[in-house]
Amino acid sequence: MSGTSLDGLDIAYCQIHHAGTRTELELKHFLTIPYDEHFKNAIRKIFAKRQIDLQDLCTLNPYIGLKHGEMILEALKQWGLTKQDVDLIASHGQTIFHAPKKQHQLPGLPNSTLQIGDGDHIAVTTGITTLSDFRQKHIASGGEGAPLAVYGDYYLFSKKGEHRILLNMGGIANFTYLSDDQNPQSIFTTDTGPGNTLIDAYMRRYFHLPFDENGAAAAKGTVNEKLLEILKSHSFFNSSFPKTTGPEVFNLDYVSDAISKSGISNLTRNDVIATLTQFSATTIVDAILKIKPDGKNLKLYASGGGAHNVVLMRTIKELLPESQVLPLDSLGVPGDAKEAVLFAVLANEAIAGTELLNPHANLGIPNVSMGKISFPN
Numbered sequence: 001m002s003g004t005s006l007d008g009l010d011i012a013y014c015q016i017h018h019a020g021t022r023t024e025l026e027l028k029h030f031l032t033i034p035y036d037e038h039f040k041n042a043i044r045k046i047f048a049k050r051q052i053d054l055q056d057l058c059t060l061n062p063y064i065g066l067k068h069g070e071m072i073l074e075a076l077k078q079w080g081l082t083k084q085d086v087d088l089i090a091s092h093g094q095t096i097f098h099a100p101k102k103q104h105q106l107p108g109l110p111n112s113t114l115q116i117g118d119g120d121h122i123a124v125t126t127g128i129t130t131l132s133d134f135r136q137k138h139i140a141s142g143g144e145g146a147p148l149a150v151y152g153d154y155y156l157f158s159k160k161g162e163h164r165i166l167l168n169m170g171g172i173a174n175f176t177y178l179s180d181d182q183n184p185q186s187i188f189t190t191d192t193g194p195g196n197t198l199i200d201a202y203m204r205r206y207f208h209l210p211f212d213e214n215g216a217a218a219a220k221g222t223v224n225e226k227l228l229e230i231l232k233s234h235s236f237f238n239s240s241f242p243k244t245t246g247p248e249v250f251n252l253d254y255v256s257d258a259i260s261k262s263g264i265s266n267l268t269r270n271d272v273i274a275t276l277t278q279f280s281a282t283t284i285v286d287a288i289l290k291i292k293p294d295g296k297n298l299k300l301y302a303s304g305g306g307a308h309n310v311v312l313m314r315t316i317k318e319l320l321p322e323s324q325v326l327p328l329d330s331l332g333v334p335g336d337a338k339e340a341v342l343f344a345v346l347a348n349e350a351i352a353g354t355e356l357l358n359p360h361a362n363l364g365i366p367n368v369s370m371g372k373i374s375f376p377n
Contacts, residue, residue, distance in 0.1 A: 001092045001340040004171030004247055005196060005305055006043055007210070008034040009068055011075045012340035019353040023155040023345060029079045030337040033071045046096055048247040057116070064094050064117035069125025089130040090347035090371065093117035098246040100144040102239060113145035119374040131347040131371035141366030146244040147174040150189035150365055151349065152342035157331055158182045163298045165288055166328070168338065169195035169306025172246055173284050177291055187365065190242040192287040194250045195306045198276045201252050206269050215311030218277040221270030230258045231279045237286070280306065281315035288320070295322040303328040303335030346370055
């Protein structure tokens with residue numbers, strides 16, 4: 001799995017028994033292989049941009065597949081494994097652009113998303129059968145292509161008698177709601193808005209750092225309430241669930257426009273980071289409270305890069321005083337590994353699954369298997 005933060009490739013080695021609600025998964029190994037700056041910059045040239053050089057897109061699709069294949073082989077070597085120890089690779093690919101209808105508003109055109117990193121190149125490079133390009137089937141069947149976490153979240157983490165929110169704070173934050181009766185009809189999943197994407201982009205531009213480690217920069221600043229309200233005024237936050245978004249909407253231009261509209265001239269850079277962190281926290285909590293207004297009898301399990309941001313996590317806890325806010329690790333899966341693990345579950349469902357979630361179609365959760373198969377020969 002490689003997310004919009006572009007920090008590296010998360011690789012999880014999982015052993016899975018059964019499928020569907022009987023799924024049993026053991027995470028044997030996990031690591032993240034960081035992307036070097038050359039690789040990151042090559043992706044950033046086309047990432048979340050309306051206008052690009054098509055030659056860059058065309059060449060990066062196989063190149064990312066080759067590089068991901070090489071990284072997988074390196075991980076296997078570190079773990080003392082060979083390709084014979086792996087039945088399947090599940091590859092998410094690298095998201096380049098995400099454009100649901102609610103966002104592009106182009107008459108007659110469908111929801112759309114694009115992930116590159118060709119599965120055939122991964123399969124040939126590694127010699128291992130590969131499933132990839134999961135999101136297209138989701139869209140073809142009526143979804144927006146995201147979030148896909150709901151399928152694995154339900155199979156792995158639902159629990160009788162406990163209302164759970166599984167919150168992932170990557171570049172974009174999303175959560176899955178699992179009701180205490182384990183009824184698949186009650187499953188709910190949605191993006192909430194920015195997780196780390198604005199914080200990371202601002203840190204790169206003005207602090208020359210990849211992210212705000214432990215929320216240190218935010219801790220030195222003061223939240224500006226006027227700027228916060230302008231940031232929260234985007235129509236996305238008032239649109240109905242489920243919904244998806246991306247850096248195509250929430251980027252540094254969005255921040256600059258908000259600062260300009262505020263008319264505030266004495267903001268320090270730490271104040272901006274503090275406000276962006278508060279922006280992520282409040283929009284996450286606002287979305288959660290739309291489902292569970294009192295926040296009572298709710299356990300929230302956090303994962304993703306944002307779970308390491310002390311200020312972000314503290315703010316979420318303060319805004320949800322009636323809820324328990326815990327790391328996903330307490331459920332037996334490291335938070336940093338969760339997204340990669342969930343794609344292993346999707347691949348397992350495509351190959352071995354016999355049951356489907358069968359939720360309400362109007363919740364935007366298509367009742368389908370996902371992933372395209374690439375053979376190594």
